[in-house]
Amino acid sequence: MNRPFLTLLATGLSLIPALAPAETLPLPLTGPAYSAANEAYxxxxxxxxxxxxxxxxxALRQRADVPRLNTLIELAERDKKLRDQPRRAASSRxxxxxxxxxxxxxxxxxDREQFGLAAQSARKAIAQAPRRRxxxxxxxxxxxxxxxxxxxxxxxxxxxxTFANDATLxxxxxxxxxxxxxxxxxxxxRALEQGNAALAVDRxxxxxxxxxxxxxxxxxxxxxxLSAKDYPAAEQAAxxxxxxDDRHAAPWVLRSYARNRQGKTQAAQDDLNRAQSLAGLSAREVRDLRSALAQSSPPALECQESTYGLTCALSGNTGALAPVSDLQLAYDRVRAGDDGAAHAAFRKAxxxxxxxxxxxxxxxxNAMRVHEDDEAVAYFKRVIDGQKTAETPMSAQQLFDTRRTVGDxxxxxxxxxxxxxxxxSGLSGAPSTNSSSGSESNDLLQNSTELSWRPLGYRNARFVELYGRITDTLWSKNSDSDTGADALQGALGVRVKPFSSVNIMAALERTFPLGSSNVDGDWLVRLGYGSSIGTDLxxxxxxWWTSQLYAEVGHYINDSRNYFNSEWQVGRSYAIGGTxxxxxxxxxxxxxxxxxxKMKSGSNGDFxxxxxxxxxxxxxxxxxxxEDAYNAPRSYVDFSLQYRARVFGEDRAKGVFAxxxxxY
Known part of the structure; x- marks a missing residue:
């Protein structure tokens, strides 16, 4: 087949618009955004x-693309008003x-990716509120x-x-x-390539x-x-x-071929003339095209397959193909849950x-999810640098959150x-192995200093930490506990955070005496959980509202000792000096x-x-x-002072705590 014929066909097909990018479904919430949204509901x-x-x-600060969270805020504000101002709201209740x-x-x-249950719940909600889009x-x-x-x-x-002509629907x-x-x-x-024209037509x-x-x-x-030689049907399909859409040359060219095979010479020529006016071909190229159309075999179809569908051209001109871009493929792989392939596509793009x-x-x-921490940080730094010239820059808080992610x-x-x-408090707050019976005072001043290292990196908040800790009692009110070098002890351990979106930490450590301490070494197994909102700057x-909860359970193996401690703080944080x-x-x-x-029995046998x-x-x-241009503040000094009243149990629950x- 000569070049002008291919030129016309390729020109016509190149005018066919590329398939629209696949729809971006709302991605399920993950990580801190998921935890916050779940607690909100x-x-x-x-x-x-x-x-x-x-x-x-x-949650919205981290995932502004989830409009249903705005709906939840509106409902909560409305219902709060109805609760707190019943008389004022009575007329509009x-x-x-x-x-x-x-x-x-x-x-x-x-958000938990339980899509079957989500669909079932949505059907129930629609049955009760069919006009909720x-x-x-x-x-x-x-x-x-x-x-x-x-x-x-x-x-x-x-x-x-229900919502006729709704553009989104x-x-x-x-x-x-x-x-x-x-x-x-x-x-x-594929059937057409294999010569199965009947199956190709059906599909x-x-x-x-x-x-x-x-x-x-x-x-x-x-x-x-055309391959099935059903020229009338091919003409009708064209x-x-x-x-x-009659703005593209390819259907005119193919209908001209079908009409020419049926002896409709004038109609075929009219189609070619229309194709020429659309494609801008010269008269000589059109003459060559007419000669090519007289051949017995129709032009072969070549298509490129992708998850978006087919992108096609006729044989001899693969340059007419409009392949899906690497960036489109990256987003497609993200939606499909294939982060590895998405990462490669992002890199290539x-x-x-x-x-x-x-x-x-x-x-x-995406790089975070495939544990390419250095690459993720490099991308984030480019985003931060780009804010200086961005047409729609991030808000101050969004930029801060990005810098916080770099630091983390x-x-x-x-x-x-x-x-x-x-x-x-915290995962370093286990009772010391030298703590004695419940008859003793807990008026102690203690210090715990810990150094930790993540040998495998952040791993999308599923990290492993090796740590060493030194604990000492600095002062005892009644002098009934060892202090200084006599109370010094150390610990070496490993802890694992197995989930990205749930703040659960498991740890195993070995405690041992230091200095002149006579405490016995022991193995300690611990499991901790934390949940917080508004604890960051x-x-x-x-x-802003702030809440932080932690709970920890532990077991000393040699001493057969169990413990549990938990603390929940709720209040409002204020920036001293303003925003x-x-x-x-x-x-x-x-x-x-x-x-x-260990405190279940008193020294005198009392319960x-x-x-x-x-x-x-x-x-x-x-x-x-x-802090610096790329990192939000990475260190802090915090002083806490509390007074508690006893609700149950031992007297150690009441008094001043600091x-x-x-x-760092």
Missing amino acids: SAYERKDYDLAIAKARE AAASPGFAAASQGFKAY DYRLLLVDSLERQQHLEDADQAVSDALG LMRRNTIRRQLAVPLATQGY ARKAVAWAPEVSANQQLLISAL SDALAV DAATPLPSAAAQDAAY VSRAMGLTSTTSYRGS RVDVPS GSRWVTFPHVVAAIDYDS SSGDAGGIGVGNNVRYWFR RLTYS
């Missing part, structure tokens, strides 16, 4: 509206939102995630019965139907039925019919394609053309020193519980439960420091 269900609002806003309970379960299931979209999203595309198409059609239906057409078109093209017809606006589907059907800021940030989070991912070493009066508001200050004060209420099996619980009030003052922490 739970708080709303138990009518803790302030916490629900705070948690939802916390609305019934509790129908379907919200089922929908909230569905949203949480979606977001519930309809939850059902569609959940069905799509399960690849139940025909069910998703039906769900969209049902929604359009129409777009979703169009996207779903294109997805339904993709495997059919691929099967049809191509079905692909066109789902997505008639996709030019590649139309061209596949025309080519399959006419149908032109009825959808960035090597060809430096990624824009938004794509670089997505590439950074790049940190390999850590140093924490805590000096506490009557109690400690904020740079966008002068005050952006690195000084923060945190007045709060506190509840604390602890248990130590002792070994547990203690108290509630009270307190205040923390924290100063953040050690803690000074230095974290």
